[in-house]
Amino acid sequence: MLSKKTKYAFHALTYLGKHRDQKTVLIQDISEEYGISHKFLENILLELKKAGILGSKKGKGGGYYLIKAPKDVALSKVIRLLDGPIALLPCVSLNYYEPCVECKSEAACGLNKVMIQVRDEMLKVLENKTLADILDKE
Amino acid sequence: MLSKKTKYAFHALTYLGKHRDQKTVLIQDISEEYGISHKFLENILLELKKAGILGSKKGKGGGYYLIKAPKDVALSKVIRLLDGPIALLPCVSLNYYEPCVECKSEAACGLNKVMIQVRDEMLKVLENKTLADILDKE
DNA sequence: AATTACCCTATCTTTTTTATAGGTTTTATA
DNA sequence: TATAAAACCTATAAAAAAGATAGGGTAATT
Known part of the structure; x- marks a missing residue:
């Protein structure tokens, strides 16, 4: 949340x-x-x-x-600014990356790989939806 | 996260x-x-x-x-169980709905509408990816 | 009967989030 | 030029959530 x-x-x-x-x-x-x-x-x-x-x-x-046009304010930008990472795990965050201490090899971690896919799907939405979409619906 | x-x-x-x-x-x-x-x-x-x-x-x-086949354990199920809501706002949660106190009318709230779309996109991924996907990548 | 390992509840600690406080600087305008 | 209005800045406190620990209870297997 x-x-x-x-x-x-x-x-x-x-x-x-x-x-x-x-x-x-x-x-x-x-x-x-x-x-x-x-x-x-x-x-x-x-x-x-x-x-x-x-x-x-x-x-x-x-x-x-x-200062910006509503269509240029992506949801992702606001979320990253106030909340930090969008990714579900630190080891797959593009902007706030941190390795998982319990993880011996990121390359061999299936969880890591799936969460990268999840992150990318989330970003597809959050980078493309903008303040303009919110305003349109008000 | x-x-x-x-x-x-x-x-x-x-x-x-x-x-x-x-x-x-x-x-x-x-x-x-x-x-x-x-x-x-x-x-x-x-x-x-x-x-x-x-x-x-x-x-x-x-x-x-x-007890279940890995393909029947959706990421969404595990996340909801341990973390709670997947939605980004309480007012758009399917399983843990709560109204936003500051919101006069949910029907007139553009943020609410956009976040419903975001939720649905997230669920598309999290309901379909399963433990089997993680195991495949290990 | 003893061992093994799950089951349950309560509490403590730490971290994060949320909120408050109080002063400083800038600007318009009377 | 004084005054009021408004943003700016830094620090701290309160509340909530997350993370971790403790200790015993209960059931099943050998």
């Missing part, structure tokens, strides 16, 4: 996507809309900004805004 | 699958092969037994054995 952080990130991105007509959106507007703690959401939006998905403006009249 | 419990369950099932020629396999044999705590593994094997995947025999010469 996704962490709340990631789920909230998707909610926030959806909200920002729906309000692209306005220059900026306040953290508070989003936090009230979804009942998310202001401070918790703040951390999430900051991470999205550092990742180049959001832009922000400080001071009065400031707030956050989408 | 899968929990260690689930990963260990797959290791144990693989080991049992590879030793189907013998009547039973000791917990200890598996725990030594993979360096898993005997007691921790015991709990896992018990759950697999309760789920009807493994059988066991008590007393001298006892141990665990596979």
Whole structure:
């Protein structure tokens, strides 16, 4: 399951996507809309900004805004950013690889090989579905 | 990511699958092969037994054995048993459904709809890949 | 009857997740 | 230029989940 952080990130991105007509959106507007703690959401939006998905403006009249087109924000990007690996095992993660301590030989591990297939199937979906798909359905 | 419990369950099932020629396999044999705590593994094997995947025999010469054909042990079954939901959000879980508290209307939630699609794609893989696929690759 | 090994429950420790706190910097505008 | 509004930053605390351990109970086999 996704962490709340990631789920909230998707909610926030959806909200920002729906309000692209306005220059900026306040953290508070989003936090009230979804009942998310202001401070918790703040951390999430900051991470999205550092990742180049959001832009922000400080001071009065400031707030956050989408920097990318919704179709260019893949689900995989958001998940990796907030939650980490998408793969089901560390030994098959593309972005967060770690060997399994109990594994003598990765090359001879059937579990490893099957999980690589699972990962690739998952990525086919998560790399191609984007924020635009979410917005289309709202 | 899968929990260690689930990963260990797959290791144990693989080991049992590879030793189907013998009547039973000791917990200890598996725990030594993979360096898993005997007691921790015991709990896992018990759950697999309760789920009807493994059988066991008590007393001298006892141990665990596979009750099902490897091709009938889907990855999804093992994951759900030890880890819980496969879906990425509680509101799209088939087996562990819970509404999202922040969600006013599930029917109007784009995130919900997209995550249903993701879930279905994941299930396509996880329901069809089985222990037999792991064993084939060992 | 003794041994072997599964069965069960409870508890403890560690890690991760979730949330909070408090101050700093930047910007618009009156 | 003062003030208010808003993002930015860092640290810490609380809660939950995962991982691991302990110790005995029970059943079956030799």
